[in-house]
Amino acid sequence: MASRSEAVAVPVSSVTISRNRTIALVGNPNAGKSTVFNRLTGLRQKTANYPGVTVEKRIGRLQLERDLIDLIDLPGTYSLSPGSDDERIAIDVLLGRMAGTPEPNVVLAVIDGTRLYQGLYLLEQLVELGRPLVVALTMTDAAAQKNVSVDTAKLSELLGNVPICEVVATTGRGIKELRAALGDALDADAPEPRTFWPALRRAAEGIAAELGNDMPRGPSIIEIERALIDADEAGVAKLREALGQRADELVETARRTICAGEPPLACEARARYDWIRSVLPAVQHDAGAHARVGAIVADWINRPIPATVLFLGLMAVIFQAVFAWATPVMDMIDAAASALGAAIQTTLPDGILASFLADGVIAGVGSVIIFLPQILILFLFIIIMEDTGYLARAAFLVDRAMRSVGLSGQSVIPLLSSFACAVPAIMATRVIPNRRDRIATILAAPFMTCSARLPVYALLIAAFVPVANVGPLNLQGLVLFGLYMVGIVGGLLTALLLRRSALRGPKPTFILALPEFHWPNPQTVLIKLLDRARVFLRRAGTVIFTVAVVVWVLAYFPRSEEIESQRDTAIAAAEATLVDVALEDAVADIENEAAAAHLGQSWLGRAGRVVEPVFRPLGWDWRVSAAVIAGFPAREVVVAVLGTIYAVGAEADEATLTERLQNARWPDGQLVFTLPTVLGLLLFYAWCLQCAATVATIKRETNSWRWPIFAWTYMTTLGYVGALMLYQLGSS
């Protein structure tokens, strides 16, 4: 790690912070961009957002000699023609027209040595941009394994003496030279203008001449070129502003001259690849004979059947890891939170402060942290799959199946992630380029059975589904499996319906570059993991914590003096007659009864009574209704609320709570929890969007309240109607 030690050699006090100098890092997707970024900046990086969009802006600090320079990691792109929101941002920053982001002084292009053919397209355009340019050529080790070598000196010459550094990001080789080249480029003047497609440059210069010199802030030559080529209206609008009616006329004429009626993008591709094919034999030498063992294995494993087996196996491992490996840690967190809560209850005097700290704050923090082990394991797998290039393979494999519900292969990883938690799943939909696909995936994700639903499922199934076998299968297990299926079917049908109605659009396409498999870089994996954990804690954590405190307030207030005095009387009476264990049991019972009475007349309990008529047709009494209301902001609190409401304490031991539920009765003596009620309740939990963190994440990721409001209303209605039908049909 020569680069890191070199970085700390200069004392921080003598470093000049040159905030006005910026390097933009750009490259094809999967070209190894983020690894180069992490190699250059280490942990000195932060994330922000570009205005108005959810694309993350990653900025790192790069120390060159005595200067600290901002390095912006741009989203991957194949060209300067935007095909998605991500690409548009990369292009706007490069053209210096992104609000809030300074024009880059130097462009650092990351080019994949195994895919030079495609990389040269972007490289041509970046040279034409006219900013000082440095090229980091990655994956040359992988290319060498295939007996492919790149003549960097020749390539540099062909591009107009652009410095090219071979970088092996996994080992850090070449990073030192890259830093030196970047330092030189920052001090260099703008290079000579250059073009690889003279026809376009001539046309753009013709229009620039029409603009004259009286437009100091008018479009640059490159912007005029992009306006001519891209269907992007922003560029043309800028010309219209300067030239009025004449602009459209000039653009039309220029397009006809260059493209003779063909789509400009197609012409550009032809012109540029003509040049690329003419120079490629001179810069890339393929000695052939790449029948290595690794390649043969890779080829075989990519065939449909082995690939499917591998995919299913991998998913099984991930599920196993998320649910089994995380459990011990989650139990420890749970136990620690309970112990801490109990310690507070015993040390502090009974009352509002103790209750707030134990049931509000600690329970709130605990309910955030308890998800971390699962989320971190899930993120770790996703990041490794991303970093090795497997994610693209998985998308390729399942595309056909996903298309039958109107989605594409890229939706599969977000949907699978939502079996742990919908929040990271919705964040992971950013890889989906098509906006309609992305929103359909976002709305399908909360249907998948997340880990917060499991405690409710486990409690109700254990209490009301008989222990019996259906053939060789366990009935309780079958019901749980059925609930997973109900979620999957609900989500996929929702996606399908949306793609046929509100999100109907042109035939979806699936164009994907499939990167070669490569080993993940531990540093990159670690940095990404920390980054996403931080984002989760900040976004979901604050929501979940707030919710826990709000639920506590609703369940605690208003406080009844009468119940308190009854409790004191009852305890005094017990102390007078009982001793030892019998006394302890009696006091615990009294405490639990008092807690239940308090909850019954708290705002939450009152709310339960108020809405009982609404849920009555579903077979729910006010207690169930109150628990359901408490679960709307965060479904994970439901078991604790049920525990309190049925007077077994919030730390209910399941056997006791099960017994109470089994014996819960209506005032007329009938049982509350009949099988139809329970199945309805389970279905309600499977379909209902009871998670404020998910709602907030949908709002963030779709940038409007429209979709979260729709998702909440739609899922709640679906859950209600489903439960209603199950109960009414089952009870008649």
Added chain:
Amino acid sequence: MTLADLQRGDRARITAIATSEASVQRLMIMGLVEGAELECVGASLGGDPVEYRLFGGKVSLRRDDGQRFEIEKLSTDG
């Protein structure tokens, strides 16, 4: 004959492209232009999408998009 007709192991050169669709233009930006030579690496589960090797890089596309690319087959040993 179009890209969609290629079998695993077949090699071909693109001869003409129906350029009107945006998705076809994206594919052209990724290097699928007239004169480009590629090899069909194989299809995914269910026969779609299909993976092609193109000057060392690999690209996958659906058969619908592949039909926009006219090709001539090349002998497999070349």
